[in-house]
Amino acid sequence: xxxxxxxxxxxxxxxxxxxxxxxxxxxxxxxxxxxxxxxxxxxxxxxxxxxxxxxxxxxxxxxxxxxxxxxxxxxxxxxxxxxxxxxxxxxxxxxxxxxxxxxxxxxxxxxxxxxxxxxxxxxxxxxxxxxxxxxxxxxxxxxxxxxxxxxxxxxxxxxxxxxxxxxxxxxxxxxxxxxxxxxxxxxxxxxxxxxxxxxxxxxxxxxxxxxxxxxxxxxxxxxxxxxxxxxxxxxxxxxxxxxxxxxxxxxxxxxxxxxxxxxxxxxxxxxxxxxxxxxxxxxxxxxxxxxxxxxxxxxxxxxxxxxxxxxxxxxxxxxxxxxxxxxxxxxxxxxxxxxxxxxxxxxxxxxxxxxxxxxxxxxxxxxxxxxxxxxxxxxxxxxxxxxxxxxxxxxxxxxxxxxxxxxxxxxxxxxxxxxxxxxxxxxxxxxxxxxxxxxxxxxxxxxxxxxxxxxxxxxxxxxxxxxxxxxxxxxxxxxxxxxxxxxxxxxxxxxxxxxxxxxxxxxxxxxxxxxxxxxxxxxxxxxxxxxxxxxxxxxxxxxxxxxxxxxxxxxxxxxxxxxxxxxxxxxxxxxxxxxxxxxxxxxxxxxxx
Amino acid sequence: xxxxxxxxxxxxxxxxxxxxxxxxxxxxxxxxxxxxxxxxxxxxxxxxxxxxxxxxxxxxxxxxxxxxxxxxxxxxxxxxxxxxxxxxxxxxxxxxxxxxxxxxxxxxxxxxxxxxxxxxxxxxxxxxxxxxxxxxxxxxxxxxxxxxxxxxxxxxxxxxxxxxxxxxxxxx
Numbered sequence: 165x166x167x168x169x170x171x172x173x174x175x176x177x178x179x180x181x182x183x184x185x186x187x188x189x190x191x192x193x194x195x196x197x198x199x200x201x202x203x204x205x206x207x208x209x210x211x212x213x214x215x216x217x218x219x220x221x222x223x224x225x226x227x228x229x230x231x232x233x234x235x236x237x238x239x240x241x242x243x244x245x246x247x248x249x250x251x252x253x254x255x256x257x258x259x260x261x262x263x264x265x266x267x268x269x270x271x272x273x274x275x276x277x278x279x280x281x282x283x284x285x286x287x288x289x290x291x292x293x294x295x296x297x298x299x300x301x302x303x304x305x306x307x308x309x310x311x312x313x314x315x316x317x318x319x320x321x322x323x324x325x326x327x328x329x330x331x332x333x334x335x336x337x338x339x340x341x342x343x344x345x346x347x348x349x350x351x352x353x354x355x356x357x358x359x360x361x362x363x364x365x366x367x368x369x370x371x372x373x374x375x376x377x378x379x380x381x382x383x384x385x386x387x388x389x390x391x392x393x394x395x396x397x398x399x400x401x402x403x404x405x406x407x408x409x410x411x412x413x414x415x416x417x418x419x420x421x422x423x424x425x426x427x428x429x430x431x432x433x434x435x436x437x438x439x440x441x442x443x444x445x446x447x448x449x450x451x452x453x454x455x456x457x458x459x460x461x462x463x464x465x466x467x468x469x470x471x472x473x474x475x476x477x478x479x480x481x482x483x484x485x486x487x488x489x490x491x492x493x494x495x496x497x498x499x500x501x502x503x504x505x506x507x508x509x510x511x512x513x514x515x516x517x518x519x520x521x522x523x524x525x526x527x528x529x530x531x532x533x534x535x536x537x538x539x540x541x542x543x544x545x546x547x548x549x550x551x552x553x554x555x556x557x558x559x560x561x562x563x564x565x566x567x568x569x570x571x572x573x574x575x576x577x578x579x580x581x582x583x584x585x586x587x588x589x590x591x592x593x594x595x596x597x598x599x600x601x602x603x604x605x606x607x608x609x610x611x612x613x614x615x616x617x618x619x620x621x622x623x624x625x626x627x628x629x630x631x632x633x634x635x636x637x638x639x640x641x642x643x644x645x646x647x648x649x650x651x652x653x654x655x656x657x658x659x660x661x662x663x664x665x666x667x668x669x670x671x672x673x674x675x676x677x678x679x680x681x682x683x684x685x686x687x688x689x690x691x692x693x694x695x696x697x698x699x700x701x702x703x704x705x706x707x708x709x710x711x712x713x714x715x716x717x718x719x720x721x722x723x724x725x726x727x728x729x730x731x732x733x734x735x736x737x738x739x740x741x742x743x744x745x746x747x748x749x750x751x752x753x754x755x756x757x
Numbered sequence: 758x759x760x761x762x763x764x765x766x767x768x769x770x771x772x773x774x775x776x777x778x779x780x781x782x783x784x785x786x787x788x789x790x791x792x793x794x795x796x797x798x799x800x801x802x803x804x805x806x807x808x809x810x811x812x813x814x815x816x817x818x819x820x821x822x823x824x825x826x827x828x829x830x831x832x833x834x835x836x837x838x839x840x841x842x843x844x845x846x847x848x849x850x851x852x853x854x855x856x857x858x859x860x861x862x863x864x865x866x867x868x869x870x871x872x873x874x875x876x877x878x879x880x881x882x883x884x885x886x887x888x889x890x891x892x893x894x895x896x897x898x899x900x901x902x903x904x905x906x907x908x909x910x911x912x913x914x915x916x917x918x919x920x921x922x923x924x925x926x927x928x929x
Contacts, residue, residue: 289784294835297780314835351837
């Protein structure tokens with residue numbers, strides 16, 4: 165352990181390097197000038213200069229979720245700091261490890277309504293895992309190491325460190341050993357290993373099941389690649405059907421026969437009916453979100469529920485479970501598989517066969533089928549072509565999305581065989597997330613194909629980052645599924661508000677091709693289905709950031725759909741299907757929440 | 758948990774040991790307001806100067822599921838060291854203190870002193886036409902004392918809120 169005297173700014177750079185940070189996303193400002201000066205004088209820490217601080221946070225999220233490492237954000241005081249709030253809430257809801265460093269006015273001015281002062285620790289108290297205001301330069305190193313430890317351990321999340329200008333300029337002591345000592349935190353001790361009794365209870369329950377179902381979530385992806393491998397192993401070993409949440413896509417191979425597709429509001433028919441009818445539900449790293457459960461009192465009424473989660477507050481929050489297991493998914497699965505093997509456990513083969521037969525019936529509905537057209541581009545078709553032509557490039561492909569119809573179609577029609585390749589704003593539903601997040605992914609994976617799926621509404625929320633992509637030559641491919649409206653809002657208005665399209669139609673919009681060209685990027689457009697393949701190939705072949713305006717059918721709706729407040733077996737299928745659902749669910753049963 | 762007791766509203770006293778650092782009380786209170794939980798009473802003070810620890814006592818109410826959520830959410834806060842539910846985790850004692858100002862003359866003034874005597878409340882300030890009483894006890898006893906003072910010229914009340922501790926040898 166070495167001890168060095170240096171300025172606050174130098175301490176930050178030293179601590180970040182000790183934490184293995186290679187890149188940060190930020191935007192300078194008055195109070196951060198001493199730190200940016202120190203950044204100028206060093207090598208090894210890369211800084212990506214964004215055009216808006218919200219984009220910096222989403223880019224750091226993209227970096228974090230595609231690498232499994234902590235993302236780093238650096239912004240100035242006041243408006244710089246407040247612009248990060250949406251991104252921080254997003255990271256909090258989706259458990260993304262981030263450290264956000266904010267500059268603050270000099271200590272002597274705090275509380276005086278100084279120029280560009282904002283009480284950012286007060287503002288972000290509810291939307292960070294923890295936050296700090298550094299008051300002594302000698303605490304700075306320890307606080308930074310603690311921040312990175314908090315962000316990545318347990319249930320990951322964003323941590324904010326607010327640093328007044330005078331602390332950046334003051335000289336203090338940096339102890340490199342602080343990096344290791346904070347792991348012995350005095351009050352924060354996440355439980356990683358789970359109680360063996362609970363694991364044995366779970367195994368006994370799974371063994372005796374007739375209609376078991378794995379319900380996997382983002383916790384598996386967060387736990388790491390090893391956890392995903394263990395999860396897949398366990399699913400294969402038991403022969404049990406598996407469904408994943410929006411956040412969990414990729415935790416189990418999407419092309420595997422045991423995968424039923426995503427469940428939830430826009431999940432597949434088979435996944436949702438399996439959720440409803442199963443007798444043992446094995447929830448690994450998911451949190452019974454309301455978009456997954458539908459109406460709580462009708463949620464999977466006849467099942468015993470096992471819930472594995474690292475966050476004790478997720479247990480029994482929405483759904484009361486029978487076997488709660490608190491621990492890290494990877495560790496829990498390792499122990500579960502050990503017990504399963506030791507007991508030479510097996511599921512009643514006959515029961516499992518007839519369960520799979522039931523599922524096959526539901527599958528035969530082909531709930532994702534749609535009627536294609538040769539006159540107008542169906543968004544589903546566009547996504548299938550984006551997916552299939554990406555495979556042709558043989559590149560490792562990452563997808564990010566904005567929020568809305570295109571996001572749901574992307575979740576339904578893209579396919580994820582590996583974790584960390586799918587980045588979407590699940591919890592907060594942040595329009596404006598996808599494009600800057602793709603920027604973060606491409607920064608971390610320069611040789612990968614990074615595709616951002618956007619809507620024309622969402623794209624306009626952070627389009628200024630085309631400039632950043634140009635500045636750093638980050639060849640992100642952004643496909644705007646352009647239906648000239650806020651599609652999901654329009655869909656709900658059509659279904660539940662008598663087709664009164666109140667403020668959801670985007671009649672006036674920029675020429676996205678010219679917009680791209682104005683920044684020096686490549687702009688392309690596809691208007692007819694026949695043009696699509698050529699345009700996608702051109703986009704993939706270019707080494708420029710590319711914006712593709714894909715003119716899609718504005719009347720298309722996302723199906724299947726469980727209306728808000730309905731049960732899983734009240735799922736609505738698309739117009740292609742004659743009977744709407746088993747129980748004759750109808751649009752009128754939808755209650756908007 | 759059966760359906761019958763699922764929705765019953767329960768009153769719980771929760772003791773929270775926290776690192777006495779800036780913003781910690783705001784974190785605890787913000788959690789309650791942000792998630793829609795009730796605070797019936799809250800007390801806080803530093804209890805260990807060497808270790809820099811404070812103890813927060815919160816009286817809250819909610820269904821059993823909500824009470825469990827409250828404890829789990831509190832435990833999630835980084836500066837929280839321990840959360841103990843004094844209502845369910847073994848026997849405990851609780852006390853509250855109130856300062857009660859009563860103004861009046863003649864028979865009412867004498868009557869207020871008589872009642873104070875029954876409640877073992879002490880007079881800590883007096884003028885020709887007023888008393889300030891200090892009264893200790895369980896929250897219910899303090900409530901009763903204040904209620905009896907109402908017709909006798911109750912002017913003002915300051916209450917500490919409930920402090921509580923478990924019985925027996927174990928510390929938090």
